[in-house]
Amino acid sequence: MAGEAIFEIGRRLKHVKEHGLAHGEFGDWLESIEIDRTLATRMMRIVDELGDAKYATWHNLSQRVLYEIATLPPKDRTRGHMLSSGATKTPDEMNVRELREVKATLKVEREARGRKRRPAHRKRRTTTMLSAIHLCTI
Numbered sequence: 001m002a003g004e005a006i007f008e009i010g011r012r013l014k015h016v017k018e019h020g021l022a023h024g025e026f027g028d029w030l031e032s033i034e035i036d037r038t039l040a041t042r043m044m045r046i047v048d049e050l051g052d053a054k055y056a057t058w059h060n061l062s063q064r065v066l067y068e069i070a071t072l073p074p075k076d077r078t079r080g081h082m083l084s085s086g087a088t089k090t091p092d093e094m095n096v097r098e099l100r101e102v103k104a105t106l107k108v109e110r111e112a113r114g115r116k117r118r119p120a121h122r123k124r125r126t127t128t129m130l131s132a133i134h135l136c137t138i
């Protein structure tokens with residue numbers, strides 16, 4: 001399915017979900033027109049995340065590539081990323097495997113940053129707890 005069609009179908013699905021059906025009827029409606037719920041959800045997510053973007057090249061990408069880009073943090077969607085192959089590419093130049101590699105790398109980096117912050121947080125919490133215990137014993 002071509003990128004342009006994905007955007008149009010996603011927009012129409014969102015419109016029907018938000019304006020055309022009572023709460024809880026969307027899944028039944030999707031079944032009646034034989035559209036997989038996961039695919040519909042992904043197309044709507046693509047429209048939510050990338051629909052207003054001015055990136056004309058995104059309209060030529062596959063649904064799988066567009067979904068991987070849509071699930072990247074916004075600040076990482078347009079910058080270059082170093083791949084394990086040594087090449088640097090922007091997300092719109094990548095295939096699904098490369099996008100998943102980038103997402104895994106970003107996740108590891110985010111978790112490493114979180115681990116660096118935790119010891120100070122735990123120390124403050126322990127100090128606060130000890131202070132509270134001390135106040136209770138006075």
